[in-house]
Amino acid sequence: MKLTLIVLNLLIWNNISYGQTEDKVLAEAYLLYNSEKASWNGTDIFLERFPEKRNLIGGYFSYSENDSHNCIFFDQNEIPEVLAKITFDESFNVTKAVVDTVKRKFNNYEMDLFQIRKNALAEINTDNDLFKQYNNTNLNPIPIISGKDKKVFVLTGPTISGVVVLGNDYLLTFDKNNNLKEKKSLHKNIIPIEYDDKTKDAVTMHSHLKTTGNLITSTDLCTIMLYEKYANWKQHIVISKKNVSLWDCKKDKLVVMTRKAWEKISEHQNKKK
Numbered sequence: 408m409k410l411t412l413i414v415l416n417l418l419i420w421n422n423i424s425y426g427q428t429e430d431k432v433l434a435e436a437y438l439l440y441n442s443e444k445a446s447w448n449g450t451d452i453f454l455e456r457f458p459e460k461r462n463l464i465g466g467y468f469s470y471s472e473n474d475s476h477n478c479i480f481f482d483q484n485e486i487p488e489v490l491a492k493i494t495f496d497e498s499f500n501v502t503k504a505v506v507d508t509v510k511r512k513f514n515n516y517e518m519d520l521f522q523i524r525k526n527a528l529a530e531i532n533t534d535n536d537l538f539k540q541y542n543n544t545n546l547n548p549i550p551i552i553s554g555k556d557k558k559v560f561v562l563t564g565p566t567i568s569g570v571v572v573l574g575n576d577y578l579l580t581f582d583k584n585n586n587l588k589e590k591k592s593l594h595k596n597i598i599p600i601e602y603d604d605k606t607k608d609a610v611t612m613h614s615h616l617k618t619t620g621n622l623i624t625s626t627d628l629c630t631i632m633l634y635e636k637y638a639n640w641k642q643h644i645v646i647s648k649k650n651v652s653l654w655d656c657k658k659d660k661l662v663v664m665t666r667k668a669w670e671k672i673s674e675h676q677n678k679k680k
């Protein structure tokens with residue numbers, strides 16, 4: 408009973424201390440997830456319906472607008488124009504997707520997204536000291552504009568099935584004129600986790616160095632949410648020096664506790680065994 412009260416007190420203190428930070432991480436993770444999910448589904452639809460336009464594509468990016476999520480495909484012109492806009496609702500049900508193929512110029516918001524994505528790609532292609540490329544993976548830039556913040560997150564995605572890749576991710580921030588302000592790596596390492604039918608309901612885990620921080624990152628959460636249903640994971644845990652983050656893959660819920668509380672709970676469970 409005494410141990411339970413200690414753990415509860417630690418959890419209550421933790422929620423007060425980290426609640427706002429957790430909310431920020433979750434909000435950013437959903438921005439990334441919605442963008443990537445729209446890009447995944449949008450690419451499938453575009454290539455299936457318009458195979459003759461495959462060679463016309465100069466690139467694509469996605470963004471959210473109210474409760475809609477849009478994937479934009481643009482051409483290869485120096486000043487690109489939109490080839491197609493594919494819009495999803497919150498369910499991301501592909502049968503409900505709205506496809507607009509009226510060719511047009513970018514609006515101002517889309518032009519900013521295009522520009523920071525373009526500038527990020529230039530950095531990726533020239534700064535080989537910072538950006539690492541690994542076999543069977545691609546570096547994937549995700550432009551995000553939220554309020555006055557202009558960012559491009561770079562995730563490492565697998566080009567083969569049966570593996571989830573965490574880590575080897577980066578963040579580039581831009582000023583109001585879309586000029587690069589800062590670039591940095593988020594995880595210093597790459598963390599591939601294989602999955603198959605035998606890993607159903609698995610609890611997976613990775614740890615954070617001090618440079619990555621004491622909470623699960625928005626890039627971690629984005630990647631896990633994208634793959635968790637394919638991998639059929641039960642939970643993913645991130646252990647850092649001060650905290651432990653637990654993500655429920657079935658309910659999409661995050662719990663963060665202190666490392667001290669985590670160790671007390673683990674000790675108590677081991678004693679019960």
